[in-house]
Amino acid sequence: MAANQTLQRRQSHLTRGHLPSYAVWVVLAASVVLGAALATLIGFSVVGWAVITAIVFVITATIVTAVAEGERKAKDRLVTFLVYGAFLIALLPLVSVLWTVLERGVPGLNYNFLFTSMNGVTGAVDNQALENGTPVLGGAYHAVVGTLQITLWATLISVPIGLLTAVYLVEYGAGRGLTKAITFFVDVMTGIPSIVAGLFAAALFSLLFGPGTRTGFVAAVALSVLMIPVVVRSTEEMLKIVPNELREASYALGVRKWRTITKVVIPTAISGIASGVTLSIARVIGETAPILVTAGFASSINMNVFSGWMSTLPTFIYYQILTPTSPTSPDPSTQRAWAAALLLILMVMLLNLVARFVARMFAPKTSR
Amino acid sequence: MSKRIDVKDLNVYYSKFLAVEDVNINIEARSVTAFIGPSGCGKSTFLRTLNRMHEVIPGARVEGEVLLDGDNLYDSAVDPVSVRGQIGMVFQRPNPFPTMSIRDNVLAGVKLNNRRISKSDADSLVEKSLQGANLWNEVKDRLGRPGSGLSGGQQQRLCIARAIAVSPQVILMDEPCSALDPISTLAIEDLINELKSEYTVVIVTHNMQQAARVSDKTAFFNIAGTGKPGKLIEYGDTTTIFNKPAVQATEDYVSGRFG
Numbered sequence: 301m302a303a304n305q306t307l308q309r310r311q312s313h314l315t316r317g318h319l320p321s322y323a324v325w326v327v328l329a330a331s332v333v334l335g336a337a338l339a340t341l342i343g344f345s346v347v348g349w350a351v352i353t354a355i356v357f358v359i360t361a362t363i364v365t366a367v368a369e370g371e372r373k374a375k376d377r378l379v380t381f382l383v384y385g386a387f388l389i390a391l392l393p394l395v396s397v398l399w400t401v402l403e404r405g406v407p408g409l410n411y412n413f414l415f416t417s418m419n420g421v422t423g424a425v426d427n428q429a430l431e432n433g434t435p436v437l438g439g440a441y442h443a444v445v446g447t448l449q450i451t452l453w454a455t456l457i458s459v460p461i462g463l464l465t466a467v468y469l470v471e472y473g474a475g476r477g478l479t480k481a482i483t484f485f486v487d488v489m490t491g492i493p494s495i496v497a498g499l500f501a502a503a504l505f506s507l508l509f510g511p512g513t514r515t516g517f518v519a520a521v522a523l524s525v526l527m528i529p530v531v532v533r534s535t536e537e538m539l540k541i542v543p544n545e546l547r548e549a550s551y552a553l554g555v556r557k558w559r560t561i562t563k564v565v566i567p568t569a570i571s572g573i574a575s576g577v578t579l580s581i582a583r584v585i586g587e588t589a590p591i592l593v594t595a596g597f598a599s600s601i602n603m604n605v606f607s608g609w610m611s612t613l614p615t616f617i618y619y620q621i622l623t624p625t626s627p628t629s630p631d632p633s634t635q636r637a638w639a640a641a642l643l644l645i646l647m648v649m650l651l652n653l654v655a656r657f658v659a660r661m662f663a664p665k666t667s668r
Numbered sequence: 669m670s671k672r673i674d675v676k677d678l679n680v681y682y683s684k685f686l687a688v689e690d691v692n693i694n695i696e697a698r699s700v701t702a703f704i705g706p707s708g709c710g711k712s713t714f715l716r717t718l719n720r721m722h723e724v725i726p727g728a729r730v731e732g733e734v735l736l737d738g739d740n741l742y743d744s745a746v747d748p749v750s751v752r753g754q755i756g757m758v759f760q761r762p763n764p765f766p767t768m769s770i771r772d773n774v775l776a777g778v779k780l781n782n783r784r785i786s787k788s789d790a791d792s793l794v795e796k797s798l799q800g801a802n803l804w805n806e807v808k809d810r811l812g813r814p815g816s817g818l819s820g821g822q823q824q825r826l827c828i829a830r831a832i833a834v835s836p837q838v839i840l841m842d843e844p845c846s847a848l849d850p851i852s853t854l855a856i857e858d859l860i861n862e863l864k865s866e867y868t869v870v871i872v873t874h875n876m877q878q879a880a881r882v883s884d885k886t887a888f889f890n891i892a893g894t895g896k897p898g899k900l901i902e903y904g905d906t907t908t909i910f911n912k913p914a915v916q917a918t919e920d921y922v923s924g925r926f927g
Contacts, residue, residue, distance in 0.1 A: 475726060545763040549827070551724055553777035553834055554753030563780045567767045 319368050327364060331357035354385065398645075405642025408635040413439035414643075419600035423626030426633070436632040438625070440640045442601040443616035446516060447647070449605050450595065450612055451585050453520035454527055459577055461524075462531025469532070470539040471561055489529040497525040498590025505594075516605030519595035519612075523584040530583055534576025538569040571662040578655030582648045588614035613644045670868045671737040671754075671837040672697040673718060678732035679897075680710065680717050682725065688714050689897035691732075693887060700860055700869045702879035702906065705889035705921070710898025711872045712760075712842050714889070718870065719755035719840055720748040736837065753777075755838040756831035761847050762823035764815035764830070771811040773826055774798060777834035793833055801829035802859050821852020828859065832867070839863060841871040845878065857882050876922055880910050888918045 335353030342348065358381045366374035412435060421438030429436050465482065473479035501522035505513040542565050550560040566573070596609030597619055611619075620637035624630035673695040680688040688710035695701050703711040716722040717730050720741060734741040741751050764773045774794045778785050785793070794811065798804040803825040807818070815826050824844055831839055841860075845853040860882045863869055873879050879886050886909040891898045902909060902918045913919045 543763070545759060545761060546765060548721065548724060548757075548759065549763045549765070549830075550776070550780060551749075552719065552721060552752055552757035552759075553780065553830065554749050554751075555777070555780040556749055559780055559782070564765060564767075568765075 317368050317370070319365065323364065323368075324361060327361045328357055331360060358382075358385070401638065401642050401645055404635070404638035406639075408436070408639030409642055410435065412437060413636065413639050414444070415439065415441050417442035417599065417601045418625070421599075421625060423624075423628070426624075426626035427629055429632060430629050436635055438632075438636065440613060440616050440636065440643065442598060443611045443613045443640065444643070445601060445603060446595070446598070446610040447585060447612040447614075447644075449603070450516045450519045450523065450591070450610065451581055453517060453605055454523035454584060455577070455581055457520060457524040458527035458531050458580070462528045462577075462580075463535055463573070465528075465532045466535035466539055467561060467566075469536050471557070471565070486529045486532050489525070490533070492525065494522075494526055494587050495589040495593070498522045498593040500525060501590070502593045514594060514596040514609055515607055516595050516602070516610040519591050519610065520605065522590040522594045523587060526584050526587065526590070527580045530580035531577055534580065535569075535573050538572035538576060539565060541572075542568045567662075571659040574658040574662060575655040578651050578658065582651050585648060585651070586614055586644060588618050591615045592618070613640050613647075616640050617644075670697045670866060672868065673838065673870075674733075674735040674738075675718075676733040676735070678714075678717065678730065678734065680713055680722065681729050681731070683727035686897040688717075688889075689899050691900045693900060693903055695868060695870060696885070697868050698864055698866070699884045700864045700871065700882050702883035702886045703870070703872045703889060704874075704876055704879050704886060705898070705901075706891065707874070708894075708898070709889040709891040711889050713898070714900075715840050715842055715870060715872050716757075718838070719757055720751045721757060723748065753834060754836055755840060756834060756836035758824070758827050758831055758839065758841045758844050760843040762820055762827050764818075764823050764826050766814065766816045768815060769812045770807050770815045770818070770826060773815040774829050774833050776830055797829040797833040798826075800832050800863070801825045802855060802862075803829055819852070821848045821855060824848060824852065824856060825859065828856075828863075832863070836867065838868040838870065841869065843872050843874060846874060853878070876910075880906060886910070888913075888915075888921060890917055890921070 331353050334356050335349050336344075338352045338356070339345065339349040358378065361381065362374050362378045365377045416437070416439040418438045418440075419442075425437055428434075465486075469479055469482060473482070498519075501518050502514070504521070505515075505518045546564055546568060547560055550564045551557075555563075591612050592615055595611070595615075597615055598609040598611045602608045602610050617637045617640045620633040620640070624633035626632065673693075675691055675693045675695075678688070678691040679686060680691075691714060703715060705711050713722065718734060718741075722728050722730060730742060732742070736751075736754065740746070764770075765776060768776065771790075771794050772779065774797050775785070775790055778790070778793070795804060795808075798807065803822060806822060807826075815823065818826060824847075828839075828844075845856050848856065857878065860869055860871065864884075871879075871882065883906045885904065886906045887903040888901045888909060889898050890901045902913055902915045904914075909918060910922050913922065919925075
């Protein structure tokens with residue numbers, strides 16, 4: 301064939317049978333109908349319908365693809381369906397939890413709940429509210445205060461210790477025996493059950509200040525035992541990914557090591573460190589057991605972390621469910637517990653949003 | 669404002685491994701000296717010993733003397749930080765600080781050391797350094813923008829501006845153009861030619877034409893085989909090294925017959 305000749309286009313040998321894009325939807329519709337029919341045979345329920353439809357759809361669509369487009373495409377489609385299925389199954393509990401908490405928590409989330417404590421709210425008050433149909437009295441203000449105070453103090457303790465430990469591990473201790481020991485113990489600390497951390501703090505403070513010392517600060521110490529390994533780990537990872545070239549650039553300008561760390565390395569990693577810290581806060585804010593053994597339980601407002609018992613939202617929920625204020629009619633207590641659960645989720649969500657915002661605010665700027 | 673460097677019987681180690689053996693070299697002030705040689709022959713390692721950056725790597729150490737105008741850098745009483753203040757360095761990959769603006773990058777040597785500087789002094793230092801690095805006209809309207817937004821060649825010139833802003837005696841460059849395109853390389857080479865009127869410049873390069881273009885003197889390093897230490901084979905005027913080298917290995921390397 302001459303070089304200057306152009307080949308004419310012909311029926312392509314490179315393509316094979318191809319299903320139109322609506323084919324999947326047709327199969328899905330058929331599966332829904334078939335699923336409904338099969339589900340009715342064995343006793344209709346929405347869950348049964350969905351499950352049968354899913355199974356029928358995956359099998360049919362795979363077979364149809366195998367026949368029309370070949371084995372490789374069929375495998376591709378099957379795995380795609382399985383991945384989507386796994387995603388939906390993973391999403392189910394999350395959506396279900398959110399839905400349940402919203403449904404039961406929203407009615408209790410009112411001004412009274414947010415800005416009054418349980419001080420003076422007895423079983424009689426609850427019973428009266430039920431009888432008269434008036435709004436439920438009593439709230440979680442003291443628990444919100446306790447949660448914020450204890451978490452704040454736990455953060456104040458853990459962040460400096462965790463940050464400095466990570467700086468040592470990454471910047472100073474590479475290859476040393478102490479580094480290996482610290483890394484090992486941090487790993488062990490990550491796995492400590494939270495109740496053990498609570499017992500540790502309780503025991504430590506009864507040794508120092510006499511038995512039965514229970515204050516918000518003891519709880520903060522217990523939580524920081526849980527927080528420190530998380531802060532160390534996340535900060536360590538963030539410091540490790542700071543390129544060595546930046547450290548060298550700084551050294552080459554005649555900058556001392558600790559200045560290089562405080563002015564170059566940490567600012568470069570700060571967004572990751574900040575989000576790591578926020579996530580560690582989210583991890584401990586929902587702890588119940590260590591709070592119970594360290595801060596006791598209070599039903600009135602206590603602003604002082606250094607004296608007197610305190611309660612947090614998780615312990616508030618725990619007590620409202622386990623020992624309802626009015627044993628004969630637990631409904632008001634249950635309502636308060638769900639409202640507190642919703643509030644706790646909102647706080648954690650807010651923390652995550654703050655983490656993202658902080659990460660974005662501090663992130664190195666690359667725009668032109 | 670520039671000093672000479674004399675190296676006497678220098679051995680460079682990584683832990684127990686002898687990486688560069690027995691280097692003797694005299695680098696004159698206000699000149700450009702190029703180090704050439706195959707990969708792994710210890711050019712960069714040797715360059716890093718000249719401002720004590722070598723010891724940043726754990727286990728790295730040095731035997732012998734490096735004299736900066738007669739002062740031994742490796743005297744036990746010498747603070748490596750003050751050495752690095754006098755001998756600046758530009759790296760293979762441009763590495764501006766990502767958290768800082770162009771202006772702050774230039775001022776990094778001052779600001780990171782917490783030295784006080786008035787705004788007008790800072791402004792003139794930024795302009796002088798950026799003009800010295802041939803970057804001023806390109807960035808003068810966006811000094812507040814992040815340095816990482818510049819192109820690779822501009823970033824490298826920003827790093828040079830950052831290095832000359834601390835007014836060093838010597839500037840070491842470790843393959844400064846290996847990550848750059850020919851146009852940016854040309855800009856850097858022009859810059860090196862200008863820098864040598866004020867500074868002592870030492871440059872490591874893999875590009876022999878570059879060595880021939882920019883340097884007054886050239887040092888050829890070679891290695892006998894893997895695991896063996898690198899050695900300084902020949903050192904002399906660039907024209908001599910490229911036209912009439914005394915050693916056969918140098919001849920083979922510069923004429924492309926090597927390996």
